[in-house]
Amino acid sequence: MADAILVVAADGRILRVNAAAVQLFGYSREEFADLSVEDLLPRRHRPNHAAQRARFTARPDSRAMGSGLELFAIRKDGVEFNVDISLSRLENGDVLATVYDITRRKRAEESLAAAREFSDSIIATMQESLLVLDADYRVVRANPAFFQTFRVGEEETVGRAFVEMHGGCWDFPEMRRLLVETLPSDHAVDAFEFRHEFPGIGSRYLRLNACRIVGSAEHRKLYLIALEDITARKTLESEQARMIRELERANEELKNFAYVVSHDLKAPLRAIGSLADWIGADQKERLDDEGQEHLRLLIQRVRRMDGLIDGILQYSRVGRVHETAVTVDLNQLVPEVIDSLAPPSHIRIEVAERLPVLRTERTRMLQLFQNLLSNAIRFMDKPEGLIRVDCAELDGSWRFSVKDNGPGIDPRHFERIFQLFQTLNPRDRVESTGVGLSIVKKIAEGLGGRVGVDSTPGQGSAFWFQLPKGSPDYKAASANPNDRRPGRDCRDPEARDGADSSHPCVLDAGNPCRHDGLAETSF
Amino acid sequence: MKVDCKTILLVEDDQVDAMTVKRALKELRVTNPLDHVENGEQALAHLREPGRAKPCIILLDLNMPIMTGIEFLQVAKADPALKRIPVIVLTTSEEQRDVVESFDLGVAGYMRKPVDYREFVDTVRSIDAYWTLSELPV
Numbered sequence: 001m002a003d004a005i006l007v008v009a010a011d012g013r014i015l016r017v018n019a020a021a022v023q024l025f026g027y028s029r030e031e032f033a034d035l036s037v038e039d040l041l042p043r044r045h046r047p048n049h050a051a052q053r054a055r056f057t058a059r060p061d062s063r064a065m066g067s068g069l070e071l072f073a074i075r076k077d078g079v080e081f082n083v084d085i086s087l088s089r090l091e092n093g094d095v096l097a098t099v100y101d102i103t104r105r106k107r108a109e110e111s112l113a114a115a116r117e118f119s120d121s122i123i124a125t126m127q128e129s130l131l132v133l134d135a136d137y138r139v140v141r142a143n144p145a146f147f148q149t150f151r152v153g154e155e156e157t158v159g160r161a162f163v164e165m166h167g168g169c170w171d172f173p174e175m176r177r178l179l180v181e182t183l184p185s186d187h188a189v190d191a192f193e194f195r196h197e198f199p200g201i202g203s204r205y206l207r208l209n210a211c212r213i214v215g216s217a218e219h220r221k222l223y224l225i226a227l228e229d230i231t232a233r234k235t236l237e238s239e240q241a242r243m244i245r246e247l248e249r250a251n252e253e254l255k256n257f258a259y260v261v262s263h264d265l266k267a268p269l270r271a272i273g274s275l276a277d278w279i280g281a282d283q284k285e286r287l288d289d290e291g292q293e294h295l296r297l298l299i300q301r302v303r304r305m306d307g308l309i310d311g312i313l314q315y316s317r318v319g320r321v322h323e324t325a326v327t328v329d330l331n332q333l334v335p336e337v338i339d340s341l342a343p344p345s346h347i348r349i350e351v352a353e354r355l356p357v358l359r360t361e362r363t364r365m366l367q368l369f370q371n372l373l374s375n376a377i378r379f380m381d382k383p384e385g386l387i388r389v390d391c392a393e394l395d396g397s398w399r400f401s402v403k404d405n406g407p408g409i410d411p412r413h414f415e416r417i418f419q420l421f422q423t424l425n426p427r428d429r430v431e432s433t434g435v436g437l438s439i440v441k442k443i444a445e446g447l448g449g450r451v452g453v454d455s456t457p458g459q460g461s462a463f464w465f466q467l468p469k470g471s472p473d474y475k476a477a478s479a480n481p482n483d484r485r486p487g488r489d490c491r492d493p494e495a496r497d498g499a500d501s502s503h504p505c506v507l508d509a510g511n512p513c514r515h516d517g518l519a520e521t522s523f
Numbered sequence: 524m525k526v527d528c529k530t531i532l533l534v535e536d537d538q539v540d541a542m543t544v545k546r547a548l549k550e551l552r553v554t555n556p557l558d559h560v561e562n563g564e565q566a567l568a569h570l571r572e573p574g575r576a577k578p579c580i581i582l583l584d585l586n587m588p589i590m591t592g593i594e595f596l597q598v599a600k601a602d603p604a605l606k607r608i609p610v611i612v613l614t615t616s617e618e619q620r621d622v623v624e625s626f627d628l629g630v631a632g633y634m635r636k637p638v639d640y641r642e643f644v645d646t647v648r649s650i651d652a653y654w655t656l657s658e659l660p661v
Contacts, residue, residue, distance in 0.1 A: 259618070263586070266615045270638045271539035277640035278546065299639075306638040313617070321619075 004099040007090070010057050012036040012050065015094060024101060026076035037097070042074045053095075060089035073099065082106045129227040132213070137162040137179055140222060149229055151200040169198050178210065183223050186212050193230065205234040258316035262309045269309070273302040304433075308421070311435030314367075315420060318442045323361040330355035330365070334389055337369045343377045347385035355391050356398055358467075364443045369402070371436035372463050376404040378432065379425075396469055397449065403462040409455040418451065440465060529579035530556045534566045534595065535613075536587040543640065544582060544613070547647040555579065562587040563595030570605055577608055579659055582650075583630075585614040585621055593621070596628035607660045611650055 004021035008014055017032045025032075025040060037053070038046045073083045084100045123130055129146035131139055142157050152166055162179070163171040174194055182189050188211035195205050207230045213222040280287070280295045287295070331354065338349050358365070369389070376387045387404045409417065409424070416422045418441045421434040437451075444451045444465040455461035531548070535541045541559050548557065558578065560566045567590075570577065581599075585592035592612060599605040609631035614621065622633050634650065637643050 263615055266638065267537055267540070267586075270543075270615070270636060271537065273638045274539055274543045274546075274640040274643070302638060 004101075006032075006037070006097045006099065008037045008053075008095045008097055010053075010093050010095070012038060012053060021099065024075075024099065025073070031076070040073050042072050042080050045072065056087060056095065057089070057093070060087075060095075127228075129229075131162070131225040131227070133162055133223045133225060135221040137223075139165065146227070149201070149227070150198060167199055169196075172196060178208075183210060183212065188212075195234075203231075204229055205231045255316055255320050258312050262313045262316075265309050266306070269302055269305055273299060273306075276302065307433045308435075311421075311433040315435055315439055315442065318364070318367075318439055319446050323363055325359050326362055327357060327359055328362050328365050329357045330391075331357075333362070333365055334369055337366060337373055341370070341374050341377055343385075343387075346383060347377055347380055347387060349373070350386070350388040352388075352390045355389075358398075360447070360467075364447070368400075368440055368443055368465060371440050372402040372465075375436055375463070376402055376406060376461075379406050380404065381407045394466065397466045398469065399464055399466045401462050401464040403460065405460040408457040408459050409453060409461050410457050411455070414453055414455075417453070437463075528555070529576065530558050532566065532569065532578040532581045533557055533559045534561075534563065534581060534587070534592065535559065535584045536561045537584070540584065540636065543636075543643055544647065547640075547644045548651075550644060551648055551651055553647075553651050563590030563592060563598070566590075566595055567598060570599070570608075577605075579608075580631075580654055581608055581610045582613050583610050585612060585616055585625070593624055593628070596625065596630065600629045609654070609659070613646075 002018070002020040004024040005018045006014055006021050007016040014032045014035050014037060017029060021032070022029060027035065038049050041049055071083050071085055072080050074080050082102045082105075084102050086098045086100075088096050090096055123141075123143045126143060126145055129149045130141075130143040131146060132141040134140050138161050139158050142154065146152075147154060147157070150166070157165055163176070174192075178189055178192070189208060192208045192210075193205065194208070195203060197203050207228040209226045209228075211224055213224050276295050276298045280292065280299075284292075334351050334355060338351070343349060373387065373389070377385075380387075382405050385405065387402065390401045390403065392399045392401075413424055417424065418437045420438040422438075423432050423434040425432065440463075441451045444467065447467050449465055449467040451463070451465040453461055453463045531553075533541060533544055535544065545557060545559075548555075558569065560569050566581070566583075569575070583592045583595065592614070596610065599608075599610070606629065610629075611632040611634060612621075612625050612630050613634050613636055615636055617635060625633055632650065632653075634646050637646060
């Protein structure tokens with residue numbers, strides 16, 4: 001839009017106007033003819049204006065634009081607006097006034113001020129230390145967090161060269177590389193972490209992000225540097241790492257301990273066993289019945305201790321040694337286990353018609369069923385024993401159960417029986433090491449599953465274990481390289497890396513677990 | 524054993540374990556003379572003694588002081604004069620690592636020492652039966 005131009009007589013009458021003036025003020029040319037220039041001012045400015053006009057007529061120094069005064073005009077419809085005005089005296093004494101509508105500029109200035117206030121309040125509130133550097137790496141601005149964190153004042157910061165300020169403590173090779181190489185190439189610095197010694201606050205871990213401020217002109221680049229003090233986090237992290245290392249070492253020692261103790265206990269035990277045997281054989285004539293009985297008990301206890309030590313070894317092997325996962329068809333494995341246990345003729349064992357085919361460690365599956373089935377057989381107290389192996393799908397898991405009509409277990413013992421070396425019978429009555437169920441528990445939990453028992457005393461027990469069909473826990477556990485670094489088993493041919501043993505129980509397609517019919521296995 | 528006159532070398536540090544082997548051999552009427560040394564180093568010295576006839580078989584414990592069974596095997600199986608003598612490991616260790624390492628070093632057998640003496644006799648009986656049938660290098 002063209003500028004509005006008015007020619008005003010020395011007495012204030014409006015002599016001529018252009019089309020832009022008509023449009024700006026809303027008066028027609030005819031109406032302008034009846035107006036004085038004061039009519040174009042808000043009422044409050046009118047009284048002084050005649051005097052100002054007279055002063056200008058007397059001393060006509062041309063009035064330039066933007067001389068700082070807030071000037072207002074009023075339209076015919078009464079709406080005020082911001083204007084800037086330039087005046088020049090014509091030769092005949094009239095005054096040529098050019099009127100600029102600066103409403104838009106005014107609004108832009110106002111919103112700019114608001115935006116600045118907005119960003120200032122953000123910068124001031126931020127916990128991160130912020131620095132704005134110019135192209136010569138002088139500090140243009142810094143926020144309160146910066147001053148607080150580094151315990152420095154504004155006067156020793158703003159306007160200073162970055163690498164020289166604060167006694168040159170920011171001058172170190174990584175920082176120079178950043179300033180000289182990275183920033184000028186307009187690359188952002190993303191999460192650069194470093195540790196540095198600061199005179200006021202000591203050694204700190206800092207995380208630095210930096211970038212060129214978007215919109216800063218090419219000839220006047222500005223860089224924003226954000227610094228986060230991550231000392232506390234780093235300290236915590238290294239503390240955590242140290243604790244994990246200690247735990248791993250303790251765990252490792254424990255594994256080796258079980259191994260070493262077991263082996264070193266066996267040698268003297270064997271000697272005791274042999275010597276007792278020889279005394280029994282060599283001194284047969286000299287020993288009376290009581291002496292023979294004592295030797296028999298001695299040898300029996302040696303065997304028992306041998307069993308306990310084997311139990312410790314077996315228990316410590318679970319989780320220490322990993323086999324390659326293979327396809328394990330439980331429809332074959334379970335009858336094999338039953339066969340190997342050779343159950344007495346008064347015990348009948350039923351197996352679900354279809355058991356799943358899993359991809360997992362074969363030995364672990366063997367141990368699970370072996371331990372549960374041998375317990376069910378060993379403790380059977382009924383003249384017609386019935387044991388049933390079953391499987392069901394439950395919440396994305398396989399739930400296997402071994403149910404018997406044996407003596408049953410009092411619920412208050414449910415927890416105890418899964419602990420190492422815990423038995424409910426005197427060992428002389430039922431020879432048992434108390435390791436089996438703890439191995440079942442360790443295996444099932446190692447595969448990301450759980451174990452449990454339901455029982456009615458006098459009527460029987462149902463031991464169950466539940467294995468997830470594909471357990472992420474177990475994957476994570478065996479992907480850990482530490483699992484392959486046990487004391488003595490590191491070159492165990494059974495031990496494979498995590499990739500092989502990481503699929504605990506994957507069902508082969510097309511072989512669902514059905515338990516709608518039971519088939520008796522033949523013995 | 525096949526060659527009755529040849530000796531059996533027992534490398535074993537535990538006195539009772541050594542007695543066990545001797546007693547079991549006697550019980551099984553194995554008539555070969557038995558030399559007993561207490562660790563790998565003594566075994567090597569014994570085997571390399573000039574003029575001494577080589578044993579027909581070596582019964583080797585693994586866990587011994589000064590020089591273990593595995594260390595003994597590493598030396599013996601690299602020695603052309605010793606490497607053909609069959610070695611049977613007799614040990615407490617069930618660790619797969621020991622089994623694998625022993626067979627890598629060319630042992631002829633790996634037997635676990637049972638805690639029960641009667642079982643031990645059975646083990647030695649099997650060893651004797653096998654080496655009575657098997658051909659041995661002369």
